[in-house]
Amino acid sequence: MLYEKTAKVLYIDLATSKIEIKQRTDLAEYLGGVGLASKLLDETMHPELPPLAPEQPMVFAIGAISGIYPLITKTVAMFISPLTGELGESYAGGRLALALSMAGYDAVVIHGKASRPSYIAIDGGNVEIKDARPIWGMDSDVVGQFLRDSEEGSGKRSIMRIGPAGEKMVKFASVCVDTYRHFGRLGLGALMGSKLVKAIIVTGDKTTKIRNFKDYFRAYQTIFKSVTETDLMAKYHDLGTSINVESISALGALPTKNLTNNRFDGAEQISGEAFAEEKLVRKLACTGCPVGCIHIGQFRRKFDDGYDYESVSVAYDYELIYSLGALLGISKTDEVLHLIEAVEKTGLDAISAGVALAWATESLMKGIVTETETLLPLTFGNSDNYYQAILYLASRKNVFYQALGEGTRFAGATFGGDAFALQVAGNEIPGYHTGYANLVGLTVGARHSHLCNAGYAVDQSLKTFDENKAVEALFDEELERCLLNSLVICLFARKLYNRETVLKALNAAGYSLTDDELTRIAKRIYSTKLRLKEKLGFDPRLVELPKRFFKTPSMHGTLESSVVERMVNQYVEKCSVLLVGKI
Amino acid sequence: MKVLRAIEMNRCIGCFSCMITCATVNQQDHSIMKSAIRIKTSGGLTGKFIAIVCQACQDDVPCAEVCPTGALVKRGAGGVLLDKEKCVGCERCVTACTIDAIYFDLDTKRPIVCKHCGVCARFCPHGCLQLIEEGH
Numbered sequence: 086m087l088y089e090k091t092a093k094v095l096y097i098d099l100a101t102s103k104i105e106i107k108q109r110t111d112l113a114e115y116l117g118g119v120g121l122a123s124k125l126l127d128e129t130m131h132p133e134l135p136p137l138a139p140e141q142p143m144v145f146a147i148g149a150i151s152g153i154y155p156l157i158t159k160t161v162a163m164f165i166s167p168l169t170g171e172l173g174e175s176y177a178g179g180r181l182a183l184a185l186s187m188a189g190y191d192a193v194v195i196h197g198k199a200s201r202p203s204y205i206a207i208d209g210g211n212v213e214i215k216d217a218r219p220i221w222g223m224d225s226d227v228v229g230q231f232l233r234d235s236e237e238g239s240g241k242r243s244i245m246r247i248g249p250a251g252e253k254m255v256k257f258a259s260v261c262v263d264t265y266r267h268f269g270r271l272g273l274g275a276l277m278g279s280k281l282v283k284a285i286i287v288t289g290d291k292t293t294k295i296r297n298f299k300d301y302f303r304a305y306q307t308i309f310k311s312v313t314e315t316d317l318m319a320k321y322h323d324l325g326t327s328i329n330v331e332s333i334s335a336l337g338a339l340p341t342k343n344l345t346n347n348r349f350d351g352a353e354q355i356s357g358e359a360f361a362e363e364k365l366v367r368k369l370a371c372t373g374c375p376v377g378c379i380h381i382g383q384f385r386r387k388f389d390d391g392y393d394y395e396s397v398s399v400a401y402d403y404e405l406i407y408s409l410g411a412l413l414g415i416s417k418t419d420e421v422l423h424l425i426e427a428v429e430k431t432g433l434d435a436i437s438a439g440v441a442l443a444w445a446t447e448s449l450m451k452g453i454v455t456e457t458e459t460l461l462p463l464t465f466g467n468s469d470n471y472y473q474a475i476l477y478l479a480s481r482k483n484v485f486y487q488a489l490g491e492g493t494r495f496a497g498a499t500f501g502g503d504a505f506a507l508q509v510a511g512n513e514i515p516g517y518h519t520g521y522a523n524l525v526g527l528t529v530g531a532r533h534s535h536l537c538n539a540g541y542a543v544d545q546s547l548k549t550f551d552e553n554k555a556v557e558a559l560f561d562e563e564l565e566r567c568l569l570n571s572l573v574i575c576l577f578a579r580k581l582y583n584r585e586t587v588l589k590a591l592n593a594a595g596y597s598l599t600d601d602e603l604t605r606i607a608k609r610i611y612s613t614k615l616r617l618k619e620k621l622g623f624d625p626r627l628v629e630l631p632k633r634f635f636k637t638p639s640m641h642g643t644l645e646s647s648v649v650e651r652m653v654n655q656y657v658e659k660c661s662v663l664l665v666g667k668i
Numbered sequence: 669m670k671v672l673r674a675i676e677m678n679r680c681i682g683c684f685s686c687m688i689t690c691a692t693v694n695q696q697d698h699s700i701m702k703s704a705i706r707i708k709t710s711g712g713l714t715g716k717f718i719a720i721v722c723q724a725c726q727d728d729v730p731c732a733e734v735c736p737t738g739a740l741v742k743r744g745a746g747g748v749l750l751d752k753e754k755c756v757g758c759e760r761c762v763t764a765c766t767i768d769a770i771y772f773d774l775d776t777k778r779p780i781v782c783k784h785c786g787v788c789a790r791f792c793p794h795g796c797l798q799l800i801e802e803g804h
Binding site: 087152153155183187239240241290291292293294295298301302305309313367368369370371372373374375376377379 | 685689708775793794
């Protein structure tokens with residue numbers, strides 16, 4: 086894509102082991118990323134078949150200027166979500182974007198199902214489907230260790246892999262990318278598992294001559310400087326996203342103990358400061374990002390009498406501290422890290438796993454399910470039980486964990502207790518009970534994530550709440566993020582990559598686009614995504630929100646479902662205007 | 669004259685800004701394959717990072733010693749400079765370097781040798797890499 090008006094797409098058919106490479110000049114106008122992936126998903130998906138049917142594709146894509154500017158470091162994955170049954174869209178950092186660009190591909194489409202456990206090795210034009218039988222069943226971290234030794238490309242390759250949860254097709258299984266990053270949300274891990282793909286290794290040694298050195302390097306330096314010498318990224322580098330734990334709790338927006346509360350009395354003990362002071366041992370970065378927001382916490386665990394210890398290092402962030410901390414009533418840093426380790430090695434999405442267990446705990450307390458089903462006396466604050474429960478969830482231990490592994494919405498509908506199943510359209514909620522913009526944002530957002538349109542930020546920024554303004558802000562943000570995600574820029578850098586900077590970066594790399602053209606691209610992408618969702622049978626007006634959201638006060642007080650309904654209708658109205666408009 | 673030293677690698681976050689800017693400035697290429705410095709991990713990202721780059725050998729300079737055409741000329745402060753005109757692309761220097769710090773450019777068929785310009789150090793966000801004046 087870079088300097089070329091075409092997208093190079095690698096198609097892999099696991100059923101026949103057939104590999105095909107296509108130059109898609111017709112898709113060049115999308116700038117890659119979510120735009121390109123949406124089109125490829127649209128072309129290859131089968132809405133009439135279940136999400137885990139062998140025919141269903143998984144699509145990975147990078148952007149037009151991936152890897153050549155700071156923080157343009159992400160890869161997007163698109164698929165039909167086995168968790169929600171509709172649009173699946175997930176982002177991961179690490180080294181994957183660089184590896185794909187060095188392998189020479191803008192996108193990879195994988196479909197079919199392998200005949201036996203396999204892993205895919207992509208080394209430039211050489212693509213092999215290899216035997217994964219000996220590594221099937223392994224924890225996510227161990228697979229990485231084995232493949233690092235048996236495969237080439239050290240220092241410039243990327244290794245994606247699933248854990249046992251993905252193999253068992255737990256509907257919110259994740260894909261681990263390069264040890265510390267993930268395609269976490271919406272169940273890509275289950276899809277990979279259903280195709281019998283344990284891992285995908287990407288490497289290559291493509292080189293690309295710089296066309297206009299002076300302009301490019303000037304733009305690079307300006308962006309690099311604003312990353313390292315201004316306050317724009319300081320929060321992410323310093324304490325990291327966990328800086329928000331205490332403040333969100335103080336605002337009354339931190340879902341606690343399955344959102345029976347909006348403040349956590351143990352927030353100070355698991356705050357960003359607490360983690361940094363007690364547990365932080367190092368920071369890491371995605372390739373091409375000088376920020377280094379990946380915070381690694383370490384703790385030691387006694388495993389036998391006497392002085393027998395093992396050490397555990399895992400990456401922590403706000404969302405994980407929310408879902409495996411506050412939401413489960415855990416107020417010790419070690420215990421949060423302990424639970425993060427469990428979701429890491431089994432390969433589960435941390436948010437969904439926490440929400441599912443919080444629901445199970447309340448259901449047990451209320452007598453909706455019994456200990457015969459949960460097998461453990463799950464209680465808020467007891468991390469040992471939760472650790473074990475995560476292993477049960479990943480292995481689908483019994484009928485109860487089997488159902489919970491279908492998602493919190495499914496479990497709520499099966500056992501009763503859907504009123505406190507914390508999900509929106511099937512996706513377990515992120516850690517912000519901020520108000521209407523958050524709830525509406527999660528409902529209408531393309532992937533029902535806080536990252537679609539940042540409703541939580543809209544709630545915090547509007548001084549006096551105004552329905553129209555909130556809907557407007559959500560729509561505009563979702564639209565703009567279509568553009569950022571087509572370039573697959575890390576959303577932590579969304580303020581840095583304003584239109585002026587995006588244009589500067591693109592122009593210096595030979596894309597002579599204007600501001601208006603970028604808006605048109607954003608609109609085109611958003612329209613494509615909306616149509617995809619429609620094809621998959623989604624209508625935001627039909628989303629039923631659990632009653633708990635309207636019972637436990639948000640930071641803006643108790644919420645009314647009628648207001649949410651009105652705002653969703655307004656939003657849908659705006660979408661139909663976009664869809665009929667000429668772009 | 670200064671030499672490049674990777675002196676604080678414990679602080680490395682693995683951002684590869686050094687490789688990106690080395691390839692950009694010295695080879696005018698976007699690919700880290702063109703960088704004269706390589707950051708590697710031992711044991712994946714859980715291990716420590718190591719910078720594989722010219723150690724600025726002085727006096728006995730293995731790569732210059734084996735060069736049959738005298739294309740690698742000793743630098744005053746240590747290390748070598750490549751005279752591209754004289755180089756025949758025999759790759760002997762690549763194998764002579766004990767720590768594998770000389771890379772071979774498959775496009776140009778010439779070695780990629782660090783010239784201690786320090787651009788990598790300039791873009792290192794944690795001061796892991798530094799350009800240092802060493803006494804002689």
